[in-house]
Amino acid sequence: MEKAKKRQFGIVATLISILIFFGAITIMAIKANTTHQGTDTLERVKNAHIMTWGVKADTKLFGLMDTNDGQIKGFDVDIAKAVTKQIASDLNITIEPIFVQVTSSTRIQLLKNGNIDAFAATATATPERKKVADFSKPYFSAGQSILVPTKENIKSVKDLNKADKTILGVVGANSIINIKKFAPKAKILALNDYAQAMTALKAGQGDAITSDNGILYGMSMENKGYVVAGEPFTNEPYSIAFDKDQVPITKATNKALDEIIKNGSYNKLIKKWFSKVPGMNWRSLER
Amino acid sequence: MIDILLKYFPQLLNGFWVTIESSIIALFGSLILGTIFAVMQVSRNKITRIISETYVEIFRNIPLLVITLFFFAFVAPVAKKIGLPIDGFTAGTIGLTLYTSAFIAEVIRSGINSISSSQMEGAVSNGLSWWQAMRYIVLPQAFKISIPNLGNQFVNLVKNSSVLAFVAGLDLMYNANSIAQNTFDSLNTYFIVAIFYLIITMPISYYMKHLEQRFKGGAH
Amino acid sequence: MITIAGLFTFDNFRYLFIGLMYTLSVSMISTIFSFIIGSIFGIIVYEKIPYFSKFVSISVDIIRNLPLLLIIFFVYFALPKIGIHFSIFWSSVVAFTFFEATMISEIVRSGINAVDIGQFEGARANGMNNIQTMIFVVLPQAYKKMIPPLVSQFISLVKDTSLATGIVLPELMYRGQIIYGQNSNYMVPVFVILAIIYFLVNFGLSRLSKIIERKMA
Numbered sequence: 269m270e271k272a273k274k275r276q277f278g279i280v281a282t283l284i285s286i287l288i289f290f291g292a293i294t295i296m297a298i299k300a301n302t303t304h305q306g307t308d309t310l311e312r313v314k315n316a317h318i319m320t321w322g323v324k325a326d327t328k329l330f331g332l333m334d335t336n337d338g339q340i341k342g343f344d345v346d347i348a349k350a351v352t353k354q355i356a357s358d359l360n361i362t363i364e365p366i367f368v369q370v371t372s373s374t375r376i377q378l379l380k381n382g383n384i385d386a387f388a389a390t391a392t393a394t395p396e397r398k399k400v401a402d403f404s405k406p407y408f409s410a411g412q413s414i415l416v417p418t419k420e421n422i423k424s425v426k427d428l429n430k431a432d433k434t435i436l437g438v439v440g441a442n443s444i445i446n447i448k449k450f451a452p453k454a455k456i457l458a459l460n461d462y463a464q465a466m467t468a469l470k471a472g473q474g475d476a477i478t479s480d481n482g483i484l485y486g487m488s489m490e491n492k493g494y495v496v497a498g499e500p501f502t503n504e505p506y507s508i509a510f511d512k513d514q515v516p517i518t519k520a521t522n523k524a525l526d527e528i529i530k531n532g533s534y535n536k537l538i539k540k541w542f543s544k545v546p547g548m549n550w551r552s553l554e555r
Numbered sequence: 556m557i558d559i560l561l562k563y564f565p566q567l568l569n570g571f572w573v574t575i576e577s578s579i580i581a582l583f584g585s586l587i588l589g590t591i592f593a594v595m596q597v598s599r600n601k602i603t604r605i606i607s608e609t610y611v612e613i614f615r616n617i618p619l620l621v622i623t624l625f626f627f628a629f630v631a632p633v634a635k636k637i638g639l640p641i642d643g644f645t646a647g648t649i650g651l652t653l654y655t656s657a658f659i660a661e662v663i664r665s666g667i668n669s670i671s672s673s674q675m676e677g678a679v680s681n682g683l684s685w686w687q688a689m690r691y692i693v694l695p696q697a698f699k700i701s702i703p704n705l706g707n708q709f710v711n712l713v714k715n716s717s718v719l720a721f722v723a724g725l726d727l728m729y730n731a732n733s734i735a736q737n738t739f740d741s742l743n744t745y746f747i748v749a750i751f752y753l754i755i756t757m758p759i760s761y762y763m764k765h766l767e768q769r770f771k772g773g774a775h
Numbered sequence: 776m777i778t779i780a781g782l783f784t785f786d787n788f789r790y791l792f793i794g795l796m797y798t799l800s801v802s803m804i805s806t807i808f809s810f811i812i813g814s815i816f817g818i819i820v821y822e823k824i825p826y827f828s829k830f831v832s833i834s835v836d837i838i839r840n841l842p843l844l845l846i847i848f849f850v851y852f853a854l855p856k857i858g859i860h861f862s863i864f865w866s867s868v869v870a871f872t873f874f875e876a877t878m879i880s881e882i883v884r885s886g887i888n889a890v891d892i893g894q895f896e897g898a899r900a901n902g903m904n905n906i907q908t909m910i911f912v913v914l915p916q917a918y919k920k921m922i923p924p925l926v927s928q929f930i931s932l933v934k935d936t937s938l939a940t941g942i943v944l945p946e947l948m949y950r951g952q953i954i955y956g957q958n959s960n961y962m963v964p965v966f967v968i969l970a971i972i973y974f975l976v977n978f979g980l981s982r983l984s985k986i987i988e989r990k991m992a
Contacts (some may be wrong), residue, residue, distance in 0.1 A: 274824055274825065275825040275826075276566050277824060277826075278824040278825035278827040278828070279825070279826050279827075280828040281827040282826045282827045282830045285827075285830065286830075291855055296857045296858040296859060297857040297858060299858050304614065325953055325956065326953055327956070328950065328956075330797075332956060332957065333785070333790075333953045333954075333956065333957075335786045335787045335789075335790035335953070335957075336784075336786045337786075338790070347955070349658075369943055369945070369953075370943065371943055373736060374734065374942060374943050376739070377851070377852055377855070380855065381855045381860050381863060382860065383863075396739075397738075400739055417894065427633075439732060439733070439736065440736050447735075457643070457723045458723055458733065459722070459723050460721050460722075460941075461952060461956065462950070462959075463955045463956055463958070463962055464627070464628075464962075465623075466802070467628045467631070467632065467722070467959060467962055468627075469625070469629075470632045470635070470644070471631030471632045471634070471635050471640065471641070472631075472632075472635035472640035473631065473640065473643065473723075487959070490958050490960070491959065491960075494788060512652070525819030538901040538933040554871075612978060615976045615977075615979075616934075616973060616977035616978050616981070617970045617973050618934035618938075618948070618973055620933070620937045620938060620940070620948060620967055621937060621948065621969050621970050621973060622970075624965070625966040625970065626964055628962040628963050628966055629963045629966070635974065641820070642953075644824075653859060654792070656832075674924075675786065690839075704907070710840060713842075714840070714841065714842040714843065715842070716937075717842035717844040717845060718844070720844065721941070728842065728844060728845065730783050731845070731848075732848070733854065741848070741849075741856065742853040742854075742856040743851035743852045744853075744855065745845060745848055745849045745852070745853050746818040746849075746853070748845060749841055749845060749849070752840070752841055752842060753837065753840055753841065756840035757836065757837075757840050760836065760839070760985070761836075761842055765887075
């Protein structure tokens with residue numbers, strides 16, 4: 269009797285757990301599809317008086333953690349602050365910007381998960397990304413370039429278009445997809461962050477690092493013997509990203525960007541971050 | 556799911572082989588290293604014992620990722636200077652080998668300890684040197700006893716080889732991340748990759764369970 | 776040498792210390808949860824309930840045989856696709872909990888196995904039912920035997936939290952990476968410092984478990 273009972277219990281328990289498992293997944297999946305774009309980011313920001321920004325924390329000039337005070341500092345961060353302030357003053361309320369660290373491989377996911385309201389994280393509005401996120405007007409004119417050892421005779425990306433060349437990049441960055449068009453013969457290797465890519469370059473794992481010129485200038489500042497070679501070969505301006513179909517906040521941000529360019533605070537930020545970078549034509553970045 | 560599998564099958568298969576390759580190289584490397592350190596630990600020489608214990612404690616208590624990235628950051632640039640450039644795969648496999656060897660040393664040491672010391676004494680009194688007795692009498696038995704544990708270490712090795720993804724080692728996990736980035740379909744990508752991993756790990760781990768039971772049955 | 780002098784500042788070490796706190800708290804919370812879930816799984820597998828035990832043990836084996844890194848990425852990147860959202864912190868806790876629970880269920884099962892069968896019978900003769908016997912007689916003894924493997928499981932969890940750097944959990948490893956983001960020349964010394972911190976914590980833990988083991992014996 270005892271045994272038969274146990275057997276019965278076993279069968280029932282197995283069926284119930286399988287049912288709960290698959291049932292829960294199906295219900296959640298359906299729910300996720302129906303209530304996906306429920307909340308309006310601008311409304312949420314207005315009500316909470318807080319705007320959560322995703323920014324890089326490991327990228328010189330754009331977003332770098334200062335362990336001194338635990339603050340992330342860089343051009344992206346300052347733009348985010350200026351935009352938040354401008355949106356707040358346009359709406360006549362106060363909004364506090366909060367910063368969350370993201371990487372190239374996590375930023376879109378964090379946006380879709382609702383952990384952040386927006387990101388200003390050295391991101392270009394590519395057609396693929398536009399399918400899953402909304403983008404503001406460009407706030408920085410970047411272009412893809414290459415960082416190479418001074419002693420190697422690499423003058424431009426054309427010199428890398430050989431089967432024995434390896435180009436290094438960072439996971440999730442658009443530049444490693446783009447580079448295939450400019451150097452289709454070269455091998456491409458994606459590292460986790462720029463410091464690792466730099467180490468890989470020093471280790472001879474690759475012949476060049478490709479990324480946006482601003483990031484590369486930041487790296488050449490601290491590594492003697494490495495220079496940004498040639499002019500940028502793409503035009504990939506950075507934009508602020510929001511979740512898909514967030515028209516009100518995108519419009520508000522575009523307006524805010526126009527205003528900070530008009531009142532000169534944009535040029536002040538360009539000067540603050542890029543005027544001391546050797547080899548960079550920061551005047552051309554002004555608007 | 557099928558479309559991702561079809562479109563990226565060659566890439567996944569490449570990653571799959573790299574994972575297997577790295578795991579097998581690391582298995583042999585760590586077996587050799589692990590055995591050396593195990594023998595050093597049971598030897599009567601105090602210095603070799605201390606060296607071996609230090610080695611095992613260091614590599615057992617530091618995350619594999621730290622070991623691997625250290626190798627990548629430190630050894631790779633040095634190696635380049637002497638004309639031996641090593642890539643992410645090599646750095647990752649070396650990290651895996653060192654890390655696993657500490658665990659294998661423990662497994663083999665307990666295998667050696669479970670062989671009764673009278674066998675050793677008997678062999679030595681029959682005119683074999685300590686080293687000969689170890690080599691021909693004790694170690695073969697210790698290996699045999701340790702097979703289930705060693706198998707489990709191999710399963711761990713395959714799972715741990717995913718750290719190669721952090722140093723662009725082109726393994727299964729690295730390719731999984733790159734496909735997930737390209738398709739924005741992380742759910743299905745990681746699901747497929749999970750199956751690839753299970754193809755390697757599940758049969759080994761079940762076979763080891765079976766062996767373990769048989770060994771236990773034999774002891775009674 | 777001058778190039779790395781800027782690394783050894785009080786701020787950098789304080790920054791790393793907070794990372795260590797993250798590492799330890801994620802490990803601690805995950806261990807507590809996985810201990811509970813692992814015990815339940817372990818008991819179910821031990822009880823050999825027809826079909827159900829098999830079902831649980833196969834599920835446990837599937838998770839156990841996957842790389843932890845894959846589970847972390849799955850929880851953080853893939854689960855939101857079916858509407859399950861966790862923050863970075865809780866994603867890590869969920870991933871570690873499930874992975875560790877499968878390990879702990881194995882430990883619990885063999886721990887119960889090691890308890891003398893006579894005790895089961897004795898307890899039953901004293902009028903306890905199955906569940907009471909399990910909770911009041913068998914488990915306390917099994918747990919005692921399980922302390923060393925549980926501590927070594929905790930140590931491997933402390934090490935494994937470094938994988939959560941892949942999803943930007945601000946633990947020790949990630950903070951190390953942020954610090955060498957200031958200057959890529961810091962990379963090697965940062966890894967040495969990280970290795971020392973991890974080593975001291977884990978070595979201390981393993982010594983502690985040996986002392987406990989000796990006291991209990």
